[in-house]
Amino acid sequence: MGYTVERVYSYWRGTSQLSADFAAYVPHPLEGWRLRPSSEASERVGAAAEHLDRLHRGASASPALMWCLNRAEGIASSSVEGIVTTLRSLSLLESMRAGNARTATARKRAPDPEEDRQALGGARLNAYALDLGDRRTDRVTTADICELHRRLFADTSQASDSGGLRNEQNWVGDLRQPTPTGAHFIPPPPETVASLTDDLAVFVSALQWMHPLAKAAITHLQFETIHPFADGNGRVGRALIHLALRRDLQGVVAVPVSAAIDVRRQAYYASLRRYQTFIGGGNDDARSEVAGDAIGYMADAIIVACDFAETAAAVTDEISQQWGELGLRTHSAASRIIEAMATMPAASIDFLVARTERPRRSVSRALSQLVDAGAISESQDPHTGLRVFEVPRILELVDDRHRLLDERWQLLERGGFARPVA
Numbered sequence: 001m002g003y004t005v006e007r008v009y010s011y012w013r014g015t016s017q018l019s020a021d022f023a024a025y026v027p028h029p030l031e032g033w034r035l036r037p038s039s040e041a042s043e044r045v046g047a048a049a050e051h052l053d054r055l056h057r058g059a060s061a062s063p064a065l066m067w068c069l070n071r072a073e074g075i076a077s078s079s080v081e082g083i084v085t086t087l088r089s090l091s092l093l094e095s096m097r098a099g100n101a102r103t104a105t106a107r108k109r110a111p112d113p114e115e116d117r118q119a120l121g122g123a124r125l126n127a128y129a130l131d132l133g134d135r136r137t138d139r140v141t142t143a144d145i146c147e148l149h150r151r152l153f154a155d156t157s158q159a160s161d162s163g164g165l166r167n168e169q170n171w172v173g174d175l176r177q178p179t180p181t182g183a184h185f186i187p188p189p190p191e192t193v194a195s196l197t198d199d200l201a202v203f204v205s206a207l208q209w210m211h212p213l214a215k216a217a218i219t220h221l222q223f224e225t226i227h228p229f230a231d232g233n234g235r236v237g238r239a240l241i242h243l244a245l246r247r248d249l250q251g252v253v254a255v256p257v258s259a260a261i262d263v264r265r266q267a268y269y270a271s272l273r274r275y276q277t278f279i280g281g282g283n284d285d286a287r288s289e290v291a292g293d294a295i296g297y298m299a300d301a302i303i304v305a306c307d308f309a310e311t312a313a314a315v316t317d318e319i320s321q322q323w324g325e326l327g328l329r330t331h332s333a334a335s336r337i338i339e340a341m342a343t344m345p346a347a348s349i350d351f352l353v354a355r356t357e358r359p360r361r362s363v364s365r366a367l368s369q370l371v372d373a374g375a376i377s378e379s380q381d382p383h384t385g386l387r388v389f390e391v392p393r394i395l396e397l398v399d400d401r402h403r404l405l406d407e408r409w410q411l412l413e414r415g416g417f418a419r420p421v422a
Helices: 039-058 063-080 087-098 101-109 114-134 142-153 190-205 212-226 233-248 257-263 265-277 285-324 333-341 349-356 360-372 392-399 401-413
Strands: 002-013 016-027 346-348 377-380 387-390
Touching: 016 190, 016 212, 016 265, 039 212, 039 285, 063 087, 063 114, 063 233, 063 257, 063 285, 063 392, 087 114, 087 346, 087 392, 114 142, 114 233, 142 190, 142 233, 190 212, 190 233, 212 233, 212 265, 212 285, 233 257, 257 265, 257 285, 257 401, 265 285, 285 392, 285 401, 333 349, 333 360, 346 349, 349 360, 349 387, 360 377, 360 387, 392 401
Parallel strands: none
Antiparallel strands: 002 016, 346 387, 377 387
């Protein structure tokens, strides 16, 4: 809910300066708003809360599961923005960079695509959002939100332009167009961004505001409406969901909500647009009604993401059990290798030598034993020619996630997913 302000956008075409009229949308602040959700929105939030609680009680928060969910979120949130990569590619980027001096040549030969660096930034962003959420006694500030943005773009081609609120008008739509006229959505003028972001930070910091899931959805909705950065708003806004949930639901497993959103993007955009186009007062019932679209959608996405997280927990637990049945000595090279690969499921020998701190000959021998035992698999990286060792089930879980998530969405849409199955 909000209002529009008329502005003029100036631009150059060749040597001529032109201008175009447009209307920017300004949302009302969140301070003092009394959300009155519909019974349907409240029911969907309640169902999502039950799924989160079941996941929290049933899933073992192992390093392998937490790493898998974090990377799934970073990859999927990037995918929503059209930035496509795979867990295999991302793992190889990380492992090629993380080796010791012996890997310098391999790192020079390895591709370093912008897509992978941005997805890795998404993983860093979400990890930092959870860290901020764990600091429950600290107030969230605009500076914290800007730091989220900086971490997203660190080590990418956009690093120098990150970490600061925008000082120009932006818009959502075809950015090749020279003016915002005809855009899907035109956010607030730049002079209003700082105060609106400060208001959002105060809102996130408050520990009591309706249900935590509703608060997380409104946090995301308001942030996307403000659109405070020149780029990366979607990814930072989805990270704020995790920050808000962790702040009010301490220790809750960070489900990859972006993975669920990525499979139903058009419904996601539609859930935002009603709020971003409705004109009215800050406490009108209609504001609660249109916000209810976003709250209901986000609750459904969390249900779907919880189911994916439960599958991920089952897969990582089963892999851990299979590895445990190998009877490896605790401090052996093989034991250290599988410990490392639980959080790096595609890696080179050089990385594993560095991570395990074992002689290369011992690592090579242990890798052969693990491959023969079926604990890991071996392939060759087509870009570098290096031998690559993988944990296929973890890679497949993330890289083939769309099929599973689409099935869960369809089940939910048919009405068969309103409550978690005991």
